[in-house]
Amino acid sequence: MLNITNEIQKAFNGDAWHGNHVMQTLNNVKAENAFEHFIPNAHSIAEIALHLTSWTEEVTSRLMQNTASEPVRGDWPTPESKTPQAWEKIIFDFKVANEELIRHCAEIKDIQWDEEIIDAQNLALGNHLTNAELLNGLAQHHAYHSGQIALLSKF
Template identity: 70%
Template sequence: MFLINEIKKAFNGDAWHGNHVMHILSAVNPESAFEHFIPNAHAIAEIALHLTSWTEEVTARLMGKSASEPVAGDWPMPNGKESKNWEKIIFDFKIANDELIRICEAIEDDQWDQKSTDVNPLLNTNITKAELLNGLIQHHAYHAGQIALLSKF
């Protein structure tokens, strides 16, 4: 399934849109990861936690869990602003994506068009597993761009 290759690229591969998320996160200075460079905007660490949270939620939905807010919340807050906390945030993001890819690789090609447990309230329909994963790929790219810009401050 081509979307598995696309999530791999967005996470840690040759992404069409530019650097993949892990490259961008790895280049962030730990001291600046927790800074709020723009008033009322999220810090890089908060965006990374948000990415992890939604990666875990999409993985759970692909495994049959009903759609809900991620267990850790939509925008979890960092547990501290030390360098070790930043390293853990990056590590947890990597683990979440590795698990997602493992689950995706176990899904048979003919299962990707099956409806997921994710309901689109605007259309009152379930989206397919492929649409769910594609949404996360777009989510990774969107936030990768934000992190890349914030890291320039």
């Protein structure tokens, strides 16, 4: 299913319909602003970027037929440090996670896109999510958080 792979590619670093792709949005953030909490009780840009990376890695894991779970890094990881080098690593890790996902998507056969992910919780609830729906959800997730980052970077 080339179209769904194209959607995640566009959201990550392509010609996104909604505006700047996530990599462009992240690259426009100044390191000194990445860790700031501009809005009380809201996440910093760095925390959002780490969240995006966590879920990108989890989606890749699920597409590799691993059982769905919380991301290995956690849902909302905390930055290990708040330096320009730490910000560069956060962006780099996000880039690598997305490149790995896109590489894996290229290996998925067309008939596999309609297969349901292995998710014990959703099966128990009677919900069924296909690989295509999972990847589509991640593209939407990227767009949503890219918008948040764009707004926060204006502070």
